[in-house]
Amino acid sequence: MQFADRLKNVETSAIRELFKLLGKPGIISFAGGFPDPAMFDIEGIRQASSKALTEEPGAALQYGATEGYGPLREQLSSFMASKGVAVQPDGLIVTTGSQQALDLLGKTLINPGDRVIVEGPTFLATIQCFRLYGAEVISAPIDAHGVKTDELEKLMAEHQPRFVYLIPTFGNPSGALLGLERRRQVLEMAVRHQTLIVEDDPYGDLYFGEAPPPSLLSLTGSVPGSRELLAHCGSLSKVLSPGLRIGWMIAPPALLANAVMCKQFSDAHTSTFAQATAAHYLKAGRMPATLTHVRKVYGERAAAMGQALKRELGAAVSFEQPQGGLFFWARLTGEGGKISDAGEFAKKAIEQLVAFVPGAPFYAANPDMTTFRLSFATADVGKIEEGMARLGRAI
Amino acid sequence: MQFADRLKNVETSAIRELFKLLGKPGIISFAGGFPDPAMFDIEGIRQASSKALTEEPGAALQYGATEGYGPLREQLSSFMASKGVAVQPDGLIVTTGSQQALDLLGKTLINPGDRVIVEGPTFLATIQCFRLYGAEVISAPIDAHGVKTDELEKLMAEHQPRFVYLIPTFGNPSGALLGLERRRQVLEMAVRHQTLIVEDDPYGDLYFGEAPPPSLLSLTGSVPGSRELLAHCGSLSKVLSPGLRIGWMIAPPALLANAVMCKQFSDAHTSTFAQATAAHYLKAGRMPATLTHVRKVYGERAAAMGQALKRELGAAVSFEQPQGGLFFWARLTGEGGKISDAGEFAKKAIEQLVAFVPGAPFYAANPDMTTFRLSFATADVGKIEEGMARLGRAI
Numbered sequence: 001m002q003f004a005d006r007l008k009n010v011e012t013s014a015i016r017e018l019f020k021l022l023g024k025p026g027i028i029s030f031a032g033g034f035p036d037p038a039m040f041d042i043e044g045i046r047q048a049s050s051k052a053l054t055e056e057p058g059a060a061l062q063y064g065a066t067e068g069y070g071p072l073r074e075q076l077s078s079f080m081a082s083k084g085v086a087v088q089p090d091g092l093i094v095t096t097g098s099q100q101a102l103d104l105l106g107k108t109l110i111n112p113g114d115r116v117i118v119e120g121p122t123f124l125a126t127i128q129c130f131r132l133y134g135a136e137v138i139s140a141p142i143d144a145h146g147v148k149t150d151e152l153e154k155l156m157a158e159h160q161p162r163f164v165y166l167i168p169t170f171g172n173p174s175g176a177l178l179g180l181e182r183r184r185q186v187l188e189m190a191v192r193h194q195t196l197i198v199e200d201d202p203y204g205d206l207y208f209g210e211a212p213p214p215s216l217l218s219l220t221g222s223v224p225g226s227r228e229l230l231a232h233c234g235s236l237s238k239v240l241s242p243g244l245r246i247g248w249m250i251a252p253p254a255l256l257a258n259a260v261m262c263k264q265f266s267d268a269h270t271s272t273f274a275q276a277t278a279a280h281y282l283k284a285g286r287m288p289a290t291l292t293h294v295r296k297v298y299g300e301r302a303a304a305m306g307q308a309l310k311r312e313l314g315a316a317v318s319f320e321q322p323q324g325g326l327f328f329w330a331r332l333t334g335e336g337g338k339i340s341d342a343g344e345f346a347k348k349a350i351e352q353l354v355a356f357v358p359g360a361p362f363y364a365a366n367p368d369m370t371t372f373r374l375s376f377a378t379a380d381v382g383k384i385e386e387g388m389a390r391l392g393r394a395i
Numbered sequence: 396m397q398f399a400d401r402l403k404n405v406e407t408s409a410i411r412e413l414f415k416l417l418g419k420p421g422i423i424s425f426a427g428g429f430p431d432p433a434m435f436d437i438e439g440i441r442q443a444s445s446k447a448l449t450e451e452p453g454a455a456l457q458y459g460a461t462e463g464y465g466p467l468r469e470q471l472s473s474f475m476a477s478k479g480v481a482v483q484p485d486g487l488i489v490t491t492g493s494q495q496a497l498d499l500l501g502k503t504l505i506n507p508g509d510r511v512i513v514e515g516p517t518f519l520a521t522i523q524c525f526r527l528y529g530a531e532v533i534s535a536p537i538d539a540h541g542v543k544t545d546e547l548e549k550l551m552a553e554h555q556p557r558f559v560y561l562i563p564t565f566g567n568p569s570g571a572l573l574g575l576e577r578r579r580q581v582l583e584m585a586v587r588h589q590t591l592i593v594e595d596d597p598y599g600d601l602y603f604g605e606a607p608p609p610s611l612l613s614l615t616g617s618v619p620g621s622r623e624l625l626a627h628c629g630s631l632s633k634v635l636s637p638g639l640r641i642g643w644m645i646a647p648p649a650l651l652a653n654a655v656m657c658k659q660f661s662d663a664h665t666s667t668f669a670q671a672t673a674a675h676y677l678k679a680g681r682m683p684a685t686l687t688h689v690r691k692v693y694g695e696r697a698a699a700m701g702q703a704l705k706r707e708l709g710a711a712v713s714f715e716q717p718q719g720g721l722f723f724w725a726r727l728t729g730e731g732g733k734i735s736d737a738g739e740f741a742k743k744a745i746e747q748l749v750a751f752v753p754g755a756p757f758y759a760a761n762p763d764m765t766t767f768r769l770s771f772a773t774a775d776v777g778k779i780e781e782g783m784a785r786l787g788r789a790i
Binding site: 001003005040050053057059062064097111125133162196242245252258261264266268271272273274277 | 557
C-alpha cells in the first residue's frame with residue numbers, strides 16, 4: 001500500500017521508544033507529561049456527568065454543534081472571564097483536547113512549504129502536527145524567561161512565517177515563564193509583521209506562588225490591532241482531566257469559522273457527553289478548589305525536586321526552579337568529567353530504575369544534546385527524593 | 396488573514412443553510428441524519444459511566460493510548476465476532492466517531508490530485524473530508540441494489556483511484572443495500588486492481604426484517620487477498636449514542652499503524668471517559684436488547700412512511716422501500732405536471748411546515764436534481780403521516 005507523501009515529514013517519536021522501557025518493575029518515572037490521577041476530582045466529575053444525563057440526556061448523547069455545546073461555551077466564557085479575559089461564548093470553539101486546536105490550525109492555515117516558528121525547544125506533538133501539513137518548522141531560541149524576542153523578530157523578518165507558536169506560560173518542556181515586557185513585545189511584533197501568534201496555554205493555571213503575568217490574549221487589549229492576530233488555545237487536561245478531551249480555541253472570527261468548517265470533517269464535534277459533563281463541573285463551582293489543591297501539591301513536589309536535584313547532582317546539572325507547570329528543564333554541565341549527553345544519561349538512569357526524557361526530540365532543529373526534562377507531577381515527594389538519588393548514582 | 400489553499404476545495408454546505416430554517420415553529424423535519432434521542436438507553440449509559448468512574452477512574456480520566464482503550468478494543472472485538480467477523484483487539488483502533496476514521500484515511504492516504512471513487516450519491520461529509528486533502532472525488536453510479544459494479548470497475552480501470560469508498564449497507568442517503576453477488580464482485584475487483592476498498596458501516600445493525608448480506612469485511616475470508624485491501628469503519632453513533640463519539644476502524648496493519656501515528660497529532664486519543672463508558676456498556680450485555688428495540692421502532696416508522704408516501708404523493712414520486720438504516724431516497728417523477736426539481740419542492744415544503752434534504756449536495760458530480768432524502772428516524776408514526784400529508788399539499 002502506498003501512503004501519502006506528508007507522512008514522510010514525520011518520524012516515529014524517539015520518546016515512544018523510551019516509553020516502552022517504562023514497564024520495567026520498580027522504575028520511578030519522571031518521563032510522562034501527564035497530571036497525577038490522584039488529583040482528579042472523581043466525585044465532582046461523577047456528579048457532573050450524572051447531572052448531564054439527568055437534566056439533558058438528549059443533548060448529552062445526541063449529535064451536537066461542531067463549534068461546541070452551548071452551555072459549555074458559556075461556562076468556558078465565564079472561566080476565561082475569571083482569568084481577566086472577556087470573550088463571548090461564540091468567540092470560542094470547543095476542540096477535542098487542545099491537540100485538536102493545533103491540528104485545526106494546521107489544516108486551516110498551512111500550505112506545504114509554509115514556514116512556522118516555534119520555540120526551541122517546544123512541545124513535540126506540535127512540531128509533528130504542523131509538519132504533517134507540510135510546514136517547515138523554524139526554531140526560535142529561548143532562555144529562562146521564554147523566547148528571546150529580539151531573535152524571534154529577526155526570524156519573523158527573515159522567514160515570513162504563516163504563524164508563530166508559543167507556550168508562554170510554564171512551557172513544555174522548558175518550564176519557562178515569558179516575562180511581561182517580552183509578552184508586550186511579542187504582540188507588538190505580531191502587529192508590525194502582521195503575523196498570527198498562537199498562544200498555547202495548558203499550564204497557565206498551574207502556578208505555585210504568585211500568578212504569572214497576564215496571558216498574551218488578555219494583553220491584546222493594550223496593544224492595538226493585536227487581538228485580530230492572536231489565537232489562544234486552552235485545555236482542561238492538566239487541571240481537571242485529560243480523559244475528557246476538552247480544549248478550546250479563541251481566535252478572530254474568520255479563523256474560527258474556517259476551523260469549525262474543518263472540524264466538521266475531522267470529528268463532527270467533540271463528545272457531547274464529555275462536554276455536558278465539563279459544563280456541569282464548571283457550573284457547580286468546583287474548579288477553584290480543584291485548582292488550589294493541584295497548585296499546592298505540584299508546588300510541594302517542584303520544591304522537593306529542586307532541592308533533591310541540587311543535593312544529588314550538584315554542579316553536574318544546571319536548571320531554573322520552575323514557578324508552575326509540570327516540568328523541570330535541566331542541562332548536563334559535564335563538570336568534573338560527568339556525563340554531558342542526555343541520551344547516554346537516560347540509558348544509565350534506566351539501569352538505576354529511574355526514567356526521564358532527553359531534550360533532543362523537543363527541538364525542531366539543532367538539538368541541545370545536554371538537555372533533559374523531568375516531570376514532578378506524578379511522583380510523591382518520597383519518590384522524587386529516591387528518584388533524584390538514583391539519578392545521582394547514574395551520572 | 397490568508398488561509399490554506401485546501402480550503403478552496405470545499406464549499407459551505409447547502410444543507411447547513413437549509414438547517415437554519417428548521418427552527419420555524421410547528422415544522423416537522425425529516426431532514427436530519429441523526430437517531431431518535433428517545434431510543435437512547437440513558438439508564439444503561441448512566442450505569443456504564445458510573446462503573447467506569449468507580450472501577451477505573453484513573454484510566455477513564457487520564458491520557459490513554461492513541462490506538463484506543465484496551466477494554467473497549469476487547470469489547471469491540473467481541474461485538475464484531477457477534478457479527479461474524481474475527482478481529483483481534485489490536486486489529487482495530489478506536490476513532491472519535493467514524494468521521495475521524497474518514498479523516499485519518501484522508502490524512503494517511505491522499506496526496507493532492509489523487510482520485511478517490513465514491514458512490515453517487517454518498518455521505519456529504521465524506522466528499523468534503525477527502526477534498527480537504529486534495530482528492531479529486533469521482534462518482535460511481537448506483538441503483539436500488541447499491542453501486543453498479545460493472546460501471547465501478549470501468550472507473551477503477553480509468554482513474555486508478557487511491558481507494559474506493561462505499562456504504563454497502565443501507566447507504567446514506569440512498570438507503571440502498573448492496574447485494575451479495577455485487578459484494579463478492581467488489582472484493583474481486585479490489586484484488587484485480589490492487590485497490591483499497593473502504594467499507595463505511597454505521598447502519599448495518601439497523602435492519603428491519605432479515606439480516607443483510609455479510610459485510611465486505613466478513614466476506615474477505617472467501618476472496619483470497621482481499622482482507623489486505625479492506626478498511627472497515629464502524630460506529631456506535633446510530634445504534635447507541637452519537638454523543639459518545641465512538642467509532643472504530645479495522646484495516647491492514649500498516650494502514651492502522653499510520654492512522655495511529657496521524658491520530659496522535661489529530662486529537663492524541665478519543666475521550667477515555669467515553670471509551671470506558673462504552674466498554675462497560677458493551678460488557679454489561681445491553682446491546683442486543685437495545686438493537687432489538689431500535690430495529691422494531693425504526694422498522695415501524697419506515698413502513699408507515701412508505702405507505703403514507705405512496706398514499707399522499709402517488710405517481711409524483713418513485714422510491715424503493717428501505718430494508719434498514721435511517722433513510723428514504725426518492726425521485727420526483729414530474730408526472731401530471733407536478734414539481735420535478737427537489738430544491739423547488741423543498742422550498743414549497745417549508746411553506747407547508749415540513750422539511751427534508753434535496754439530493755443534489757450528496758453527489759460529488761452530476762447531481763440528479765429530482766432526488767431527495769427523507770429520514771424516518773426521529774418522527775413518530777403520527778408525525779410521519781401528518782408530514783407526508785403536508786408533502787402532498789406542497790407538491
